[in-house]
Amino acid sequence: MNTILIAVIVLGVIGLASALILFFASHKFAVHEDPRIAQVAEVLPQANCGGCGYPGCGGFAAACVNAADEGSLDGKLCPVGGQAVMEQVASVLGMQASSAAPKVAVVHCSGTCDARPHGVEFDGVHSCRIQNMTGMGETQCLYGCLGEGDCEHACLFGAIKVDPVTRIAQVDESKCTGCGVCAKTCPRGIIELRPLGPKGRRMAVLCNNKDKGALAVKECKNSCIGCGKCVKTCEKFEAITLDANLARIDPDKCRLCRKCEEACPRGAIHAFNFPPKKPSVPEGEKTTTETSNQE
Amino acid sequence: MNTFKIGGVHPAENKLSAGSPIREANLPKQAVFSMFQHIGAPAKPVVKKGDIVKVGTLLGEPGGFVSAPVYSSVSGKVSKVDVALDASDTRRMAVYVDVEGDEWEDTIDRSATLVRMDDRKDLDGKTIIEKIKQAGIVGMGGATFPCHVKLCPPPGSKAECVIINAVECEPYLTADHRLMLEHADEILVGVQLLMRAAGVDKGYIGIENNKPDAIALMKEKTASMANIQVVPLKVKYPQGGEKQLIDAVIGRQVPAPPALPISVGAVVQNVGTAYAVYQAVMKNKPLIDRVITVTGKSVQNPSNLLARLGTPFQQLIEECGGLPEDTGKIIGGGPMMGKALISLEVPMTKGSSGLLVMTEKEARRVKPDPCIRCAKCVNACPMGLEPYLLSVASGQHQWDVAEENDIVSCIECGSCAFTCPSHRPLLDLIRLGKTTVMGIIRGRAAANSQSKK
Numbered sequence: 111m112n113t114i115l116i117a118v119i120v121l122g123v124i125g126l127a128s129a130l131i132l133f134f135a136s137h138k139f140a141v142h143e144d145p146r147i148a149q150v151a152e153v154l155p156q157a158n159c160g161g162c163g164y165p166g167c168g169g170f171a172a173a174c175v176n177a178a179d180e181g182s183l184d185g186k187l188c189p190v191g192g193q194a195v196m197e198q199v200a201s202v203l204g205m206q207a208s209s210a211a212p213k214v215a216v217v218h219c220s221g222t223c224d225a226r227p228h229g230v231e232f233d234g235v236h237s238c239r240i241q242n243m244t245g246m247g248e249t250q251c252l253y254g255c256l257g258e259g260d261c262e263h264a265c266l267f268g269a270i271k272v273d274p275v276t277r278i279a280q281v282d283e284s285k286c287t288g289c290g291v292c293a294k295t296c297p298r299g300i301i302e303l304r305p306l307g308p309k310g311r312r313m314a315v316l317c318n319n320k321d322k323g324a325l326a327v328k329e330c331k332n333s334c335i336g337c338g339k340c341v342k343t344c345e346k347f348e349a350i351t352l353d354a355n356l357a358r359i360d361p362d363k364c365r366l367c368r369k370c371e372e373a374c375p376r377g378a379i380h381a382f383n384f385p386p387k388k389p390s391v392p393e394g395e396k397t398t399t400e401t402s403n404q405e
Numbered sequence: 406m407n408t409f410k411i412g413g414v415h416p417a418e419n420k421l422s423a424g425s426p427i428r429e430a431n432l433p434k435q436a437v438f439s440m441f442q443h444i445g446a447p448a449k450p451v452v453k454k455g456d457i458v459k460v461g462t463l464l465g466e467p468g469g470f471v472s473a474p475v476y477s478s479v480s481g482k483v484s485k486v487d488v489a490l491d492a493s494d495t496r497r498m499a500v501y502v503d504v505e506g507d508e509w510e511d512t513i514d515r516s517a518t519l520v521r522m523d524d525r526k527d528l529d530g531k532t533i534i535e536k537i538k539q540a541g542i543v544g545m546g547g548a549t550f551p552c553h554v555k556l557c558p559p560p561g562s563k564a565e566c567v568i569i570n571a572v573e574c575e576p577y578l579t580a581d582h583r584l585m586l587e588h589a590d591e592i593l594v595g596v597q598l599l600m601r602a603a604g605v606d607k608g609y610i611g612i613e614n615n616k617p618d619a620i621a622l623m624k625e626k627t628a629s630m631a632n633i634q635v636v637p638l639k640v641k642y643p644q645g646g647e648k649q650l651i652d653a654v655i656g657r658q659v660p661a662p663p664a665l666p667i668s669v670g671a672v673v674q675n676v677g678t679a680y681a682v683y684q685a686v687m688k689n690k691p692l693i694d695r696v697i698t699v700t701g702k703s704v705q706n707p708s709n710l711l712a713r714l715g716t717p718f719q720q721l722i723e724e725c726g727g728l729p730e731d732t733g734k735i736i737g738g739g740p741m742m743g744k745a746l747i748s749l750e751v752p753m754t755k756g757s758s759g760l761l762v763m764t765e766k767e768a769r770r771v772k773p774d775p776c777i778r779c780a781k782c783v784n785a786c787p788m789g790l791e792p793y794l795l796s797v798a799s800g801q802h803q804w805d806v807a808e809e810n811d812i813v814s815c816i817e818c819g820s821c822a823f824t825c826p827s828h829r830p831l832l833d834l835i836r837l838g839k840t841t842v843m844g845i846i847r848g849r850a851a852a853n854s855q856s857k858k
Contacts, residue, residue, distance in 0.1 A: 229747070230747045233734075233768075233769070233770045234770075234830060234833045235830045235833040235834060237837070239837055240833050240834075240836075240837050243836065243837060243840060244494060244744070244745075245493055245494025245495045245747070246490075246494045246495060246496075246747055252495060252496060321488070321496070325488070325496075
């Protein structure tokens with residue numbers, strides 16, 4: 111009987127002492143975390159893609175809370191959740207969400223198998239980075255899509271895939287969140303994040319070929335040859351610039367008139383998500399856009 | 406008999422053209438001179454369209470200290486200065502010359518008389534290095550590192566010996582072998598010039614045991630020269646690697662990068678370089694031609710050609726019987742370290758040691774199987790690395806793991822991929838990792854130097 115009692119007392123005292131140590135330790139070494147961080151993290155998509163530029167959703171939540179304390183959420187955007195999620199974040203923090211244009215990945219290459227024949231076969235490891243290290247790749251073009259799908263493997267949302275027919279990476283706009291992982295992965299740097307545009311309508315030069323015109327013509331049927339016709343067409347808005355034999359459309363200046371698309375002799379300028387052209391309507395449409403622009 | 410201590414493999418030798426004497430290739434109709442024929446800064450073109458050039462006229466001046474000038478190997482008219490496809494499978498700046506006749510600069514001594522060291526007692530080290538620099542000589546084994554840079558050791562290090570690399574460990578290639586048999590005297594003068602330039606009195610010539618005729622000839626010629634020693638070496642790939650050769654010949658190990666061979670007192674030069682040095686210093690002839698082995702099991706007439714730089718590969722193959730029908734791959738260089746070409750328009754450069762034609766069956770890679778952890782690659786690696794680990798780290802983009810395991814020490818010899826029973830693409834992945842890790846290290850160094858400022 112005595113032994114049992116001693117055991118109970120000893121264990122009880124040890125337990126009590128340990129509890130006291132833990133109690134004081136938990137107070138002494140307590141790490142204070144802003145409860146808002148957890149709340150913000152809850153409304154984030156938890157994809158941990160890093161597209162926002164912070165290490166995962168937790169890091170972004172902490173950054174948002176810090177920014178809120180400083181007074182503004184400007185420049186903070188979760189590319190996956192987009193504006194809807196940012197509004198939720200703002201309401202959690204009692205702030206106004208800053209408006210940021212949603213972005214989408216655009217692959218600056220239209221060198222399909224027909225336009226840009228694959229003259230040799232790459233027999234090594236199927237990776238764009240490795241193929242790019244060997245030099246030209248399978249086609250004659252030093253700048254275009256290699257089609258081995260490094261971007262496809264990098265995309266966390268299944269939004270970019272290499273088309274087996276054209277052998278060019280294709281972006282699925284409904285899935286693309288604009289996180290930019292593909293743009294960082296592409297060894298040739300042909301993927302760019304561009305503003306989605308009103309109703310998804312936007313213009314882009316789908317070519318990255320910086321060679322001189324005569325060479326670019328030989329390399330690919332759809333290449334930009336730097337002729338400058340689009341630049342002249344766009345004199346009024348100055349949205350198109352020519353650099354290193356390659357035209358570039360500034361999405362902030364572009365008024366979506368589609369004149370450059372018609373002017374391009376190579377078909378390198380592409381209009382996204384415009385309704386199909388009807389024979390008679392385009393003239394009228396164009397004048398309306400023009401007048402509205404002039405206003 | 407000596408050889409290097411760690412790793413190594415024994416690929417089939419296939420020295421098909423060993424018995425065929427060097428013959429001069431025809432002049433091309435148009436020669437293309439890449440400004441990127443060496444490691445380091447590219448040369449800057451100094452001619453323009455319409456200029457008349459002769460054999461030995463300067464086309465491009467060096468773009469920095471680690472760089473080399475480029476000379477015309479033909480006479481004619483510059484048709485354009487534009488980008489051209491080169492052996493690295495990219496388009497880079499080059500000078501195109503339409504060939505007319507064969508007129509040489511008057512300064513070049515074209516006679517065959519041998520000029521010995523005794524005839525030119527006035528030459529000192531500095532003059533020789535200056536001549537080498539002006540002649541645009543680079544490492545002729547294929548690495549194309551400018552020759553004069555190796556002869557100017559960085560402060561704090563001192564050269565003790567010159568080692569001549571006459572190993573030619575790449576299968577198929579026989580250019581150096583034939584050069585030794587046919588131009589032994591000139592090569593030996595070149596060796597003496599290199600020794601004087603480096604300020605040393607000891608020279609070694611390392612030759613693999615599979616060239617007994619060259620060893621015998623070199624031994625006979627050097628019998629009267631006490632300071633030059635011919636070292637026969639046991640056949641093992643990659644003995645021609647700089648670090649492996651130093652280990653094999655003088656038994657010293659070069660520390661891991663960024664240490665250079667000079668840190669153990671060795672200056673290694675290729676036997677072809679020694680020949681070019683002789684021509685540059687004694688005959689005033691810049692580097693305008695070289696011996697190239699055109700070979701392959703399906704090639705009708707495997708040969709060693711003395712061809713002018715800038716000659717398109719297409720022409721060289723035609724001179725050896727034309728392109729066989731079942732060609733699967735054409736490799737610039739040897740089968741172990743060479744690079745597949747995407748076009749035969751590519752012109753010959755200073756580093757073109759061979760042109761190898763493989764049949765469709767030989768060229769086709771076998772589908773890789775899973776790694777069975779047999780560690781054959783670890784045994785084969787001449788740098789003592791763990792290729793299976795490095796390739797996995799690269800494949801998973803774990804650059805820190807790759808860096809910790811010394812990926813930058815890899816010499817890209819391909820012994821690991823050659824020996825792998827599962828045919829895993831070890832070298833492809835390691836090369837990717839090495840390039841990336843080197844970029845990371847450079848970035849870090851740049852950031853450090855910036856923060857110090």
